[in-house]
Amino acid sequence: MxxxxxxxxxxxxxxxxxxxxxxxxxxxxxxxxxxxxxxxxxxxxxxxxxxxxxxxxxxxxxxxxxxxxxxxxxxxxxxxxxxASAEGRPVGTLKVSMGTVVGCLYIVPLLGEFLKRYPDIIPDWHFDNRQVDLIGQGFDAALGGGFELPQGVVARKLAPAHRVLVASPDYLAAWPAVLQPEDLERCDGILIRSPQTGRVRSWQLTHRNGEHGPLKLKSRMTMSDSQAACIAADQGLGVALVSMPFAVPWLASGKLLRVLPDWYVNDGNISIYYAEHKLLPGKTRVFVDFIIEQFAEQQLGQRFSAI
Structure with missing residues (x-):
């Protein structure tokens, strides 16, 4: 043996x-x-x-x-x-990777309630927008979108991963109305550069009725962070394309408005990923169940939808 x-x-x-x-x-x-x-x-x-x-x-x-x-x-x-749990309660270090925006704005605020329910779990949370090797790097779970699904890993959908065009009310008032995707070509674009590849990604717009259209913004500036792009847009410097989880508070405050509100970018789903095993560790199982429960209770799936 x-x-x-x-x-x-x-x-x-x-x-x-x-x-x-x-x-x-x-x-x-x-x-x-x-x-x-x-x-x-x-x-x-x-x-x-x-x-x-x-x-x-x-x-x-x-x-x-x-x-x-x-x-x-x-x-x-x-x-x-x-x-090896304390009186049957889940116990141990919970190593989780999550996207920075979703993690900081929506998951960390749930931490108090999670630890109240499961006080013997020690969070070890990593904030990164890149895909991690869930099994090879020893992560218990990961949250994010647009990831390839490796063998031995399962994904549970939490919400759609939509992106929307936003600009300040002052900027929109100073320019001719943007009514069709083609009208974006005359707008100042606040473009997002991928911190992983260094490139500005090309996107396709989708109408709520399923029609597709071009996304051609005149490049006025590039940023590698959605928060920076929203701050720039808030100053009336142009139109930015940002993920819905990040756009939600800006739209709710009225500081930014949607441009072409019937159009959006479909970037797949935001999901929670974990290893495919019949016998998951208790700490992982309760975390997955907790996140799914909280997304449903707070209706984050609906809030993150651009439709």
Whole structure:
């Protein structure tokens, strides 16, 4: 019988591509992880990794062994986590990645109620608009939109991911009425540059009746942050395209108005992602249920819809 610890070291090394990455995940030293994997290889009588100075690569035997043990390892870990609770309550560190806007404006305000219900959970929340490797980086869950769905990860839809055009009342009053998408070409555009790619993404407008139209804004300036774009738009500097979760408070205050209110950009869905396992850790299960409950109670799906 191989030790649970050695198998875990092997799986985390395979997922992370290095002993150092596995060591960070397991709170061990890279030397300890490497030694544990070497002992496992000696006992099995096969080489599991091809080692180089830059990265570990699984051998054919290693790939077969990983397929056999990885899901079982997670099931065992989840079972242990569910049993190791305080009087049956969910317990442990809850590592979650979430988009900055949705996280700061809508999820963090729920933190007090969540901890009131589950006081033995320790939040470890990361705010980033980039997709994370949910399993490889050891996240329990992630919230966001526009992510590819890797094997072994499931998504529960929370709300539509719509973007809308906004501008200040003063700016709109000073220009001829914008009645059709083609009218945007004469407007000053406050464009959003992706912080990941450095490029300004091209979008297509969708009418509430399903018709499509061009989105061609004359570039007046570019920003890499939606908040900065809204602040610029509030000064009457142009028309900005921002996500609905961020636009909601600006629209509610009247500081910004929708431009072409029958048109929007459909960017998929905002979802909560977690590993696909029959036996989820209690901390993950209650978090997923809590977020779905709160989105329904606060009608965030309707509020985030541009239709």
């Amino acid at each position: 191989e030790s649970f610890g050695s198998i875990e070291c092997f799986v985390r090394s395979a997922e992370g591509g290095s002993f150092a990455e596995a060591a960070r995940h397991l709170s061990l030293t890279p030397a300890a992880v490497g030694k544990s994997v070497a002992k496992l290889e000696a006992r099995l009588g096969v080489r599991l990794f091809q080692r180089s100075t830059r990265r570990l690569t699984l051998t054919e035997a290693g790939k077969l062994f990983l397929d056999e043990v990885s899901s079982s390892l997670t099931t065992i870990q989840n079972a242990v986590a569910n049993l």
